[in-house]
Amino acid sequence: MILLQLILSGILIGGVYALISLGLTLIFGVMRIVNFVHGDMLMVAMYMAYWMFALFGIDNYVGLLVIVPATAALGALIYWGVLQFAIRRSHEASILATIGISIVLQNAALIIWSADYRSIHNELSTLSVEYLGIRLSAPLLIAFSVALVVTILLFAFLNHTYLGKAIRAASMDRYAAVLMGVNTRKIFTVSFAIGTALVGIAGGLLASVYTVYPTVGTQFLLVSFVVVVLGGLGSLRGAVIGGLIVGVVETASAYFIGSSMKELVYLLLFILILIIKPAGLFGQQLPGVNR
Amino acid sequence: MAELLAVRDLTKRFGGLTAIAGVTFTVNEGDILGIIGPNGAGKTTLFNLITGFLRPDRGDVIFRNQIITGWKAYRINRLGMARTFQIAQPFANLNVRDNVAVAAFRIAGSLEEARDMADEMLRFVGLDSYWKYETEKLPIGMKKKLELAKALVTRPSLLFLDEVMGGLSSGEVRELMRILWKVHESGTTLVVIEHVLPAIKELCQKVIVLHNGAMLAQGSTDEVLRQPEVVEAYLGEVKVDVGP
């Protein structure tokens, strides 16, 4: 019974991890950027949700209406203002640039909002649903459901709209996409904005689950790195499956060996994947002549 | 003439695509072998398989009676096989001379000696006055010469050239052909991928035609180039005669 409880809870949080990781893997797949700002976008979204609730009493789910466009815009700004130039230099430059922006955001949050922990307390946040002896947190359940819907919408977008297909084309072969008339600069900006919006949604959802503080994004960034490598860099399917797997593994580890060590488990998992199958579950071996 | 290289039934698949299908040929010492074929025929893939940058799914590569199938690229190079790349791959943070010096270090005992060897090689290919330059700024003709210089300075017995004349003006092509003749005269065996047919006709006594990963024809240059299948496969691919 405990096992079922752990698995279900794990899937719930795993769904949110999947959402976060979809954003990360989309950005990597299209632009080959390892986006260190991703976790901090979650933090920004969480703070937005918190302040909208604390100042105006707006529910964080309603707040998503503001959070999504805001984070998308922020993402587009970061790409347009900094990253597009960093990419031109080198992959290393884009990694370091995102790290720099991450440091700026975390410390800006620290300065503006201090290190105090903040959390949203409404009727929903402590509610849990019980069924057949399994107890699941209500906000987490909602988060999972929304994440599921968003994921389905995302796949629909990528497979059935022109813009979506252009994005997929750019991630498969950038040069071919250019030759076929795809405006890669626009695609890159849009992809980065979408990727950021996805993690923004996750942030809005998690605001009623976790407490928020300036460096809260770091943990989630680490988790999503593990998910993305497990699933395969650039693979959307991989991000979903990987997210669910990591969610379950993490929840189970927290139960069996304590929450301070659970991070160790997925870090070791991460290292193990890199040793055994770095391409991950669904990734392709990156082009290059190393065998 | 001693047999230098033997390629037997070489096959490579990428997922569902068969890039190279059962290619077999030999290269004797002193040959200049041309490999031609339309774009996408698998010429560069063949090079990569032979020189160790790709591992074949089936077949063997034998160099001087030693089976080198599946060997890593750097080991194969140390045996005396060198190659150039279709898209020139210079070392961006080293100047022209040091690019060649790195290669020369394989034989040279010190930096000074490596640089001397590099200088000599640069003179040979006609780049000596540009020894100080950064490679990014070089026009394509010089980049190709640099590629060649790097490959040559290790004194290989077998040299693979991947479209070394691609993108060059007719004057540059002629100059490069002169250089390649001299290289051949000094005892190096050459295998050349080229689209510039006049160069092939002039340089190579033997030619292999690749089409969709398989060998379409093989034999002396004149014979092969007259075969109808070859002409057909190449229709639209033939570069206009550049002239003597």
Place this chain on the structure above:
Amino acid sequence: MMEAKREPVKLVPITRSHMIGCGLAFLAVLLPFLLQNEPYYLDTLILALLWASAAGAWNLAGGYGGLLSLGHAAFFGIGAYTSTLLFVELDIPPLMGMLVGAFLAAIVGLMTGLVTLRMKGPFFALITIAIAEVLMIITVNWSDLTNGSQGVSIPYKPGFENIAFDSKVPYYFFALMICLIPVFIAHWLERSRYGYELMAVRDNETAAQALGINTVRVKVSILVVSSAITAVAGAFYAQYITIIEPYHEFSFAVSIQMVLITMIGGLGTAWGPVFGSLIVTGLDTFLRDVFMGAQGGLQALFYGLMLVLVVLFVPEGLIPRLRKRISSGKEDVTCG
């Protein structure tokens, strides 16, 4: 009697840079004595040299080797903790403990390299982060051995072999010597076959393979050297600061510090890390005075901003940028 014909002594022309170099060296030796009564500035200088050592070590792998390690704190922490724990638990003098730490770090570097340096992509950068993080968690949780998050303080037992002195001046010279190690290695890299092969691998691994260079071995070996020296810096840090704790020694911030310093000073140059460290550490001290009492975080924010600006505008670092200005300018090749 016939004297053997002697070759005339070659007079090496003394260039301006030789004289500047000698002058700086002289100053470097004199400085601690001049600052003896200003412990604050001497302290800043020592820390600058310490970070120059760590950054210099990183630079060997990152700058000369092109290996973007974002987890070098792992080696730093290994050095700090190994030397400290051996000292505190087994009374082994840190001078020896430092070497043990270097050895352990080298092993970790070796294993990391063998596993990840075969692959293309950002895997190496990611795995270095993971390793530093793993070591942090292990150190925090294995409190029986490491005293967990409370850290370990180093008892004061003065002596050369304990790298413990009652005046700051010997620390300065110690730091100076450690900081010169990567500088010497870097100079050697710029003149040796191994160094050239390393730089070739950095610039274009495929082309390097085509020239007979065993690229994996080259990369792994520089990583091993780099990690060992980083550990030495970490051990010295422990002895100087006399208290270590996992959340700092294995932190991402420490890793980034090494990268930022090197980038500012000059990636892949011998003196870049030293230059960069003097700037960054000096700036650090200066800012601490300016922002005195102000929000913690303003300083770090500034670093983040600096990182972005350096990456965008001066990615090769200040030393190469200055060199270009001083020399006759980039040679251009005009077509035709």
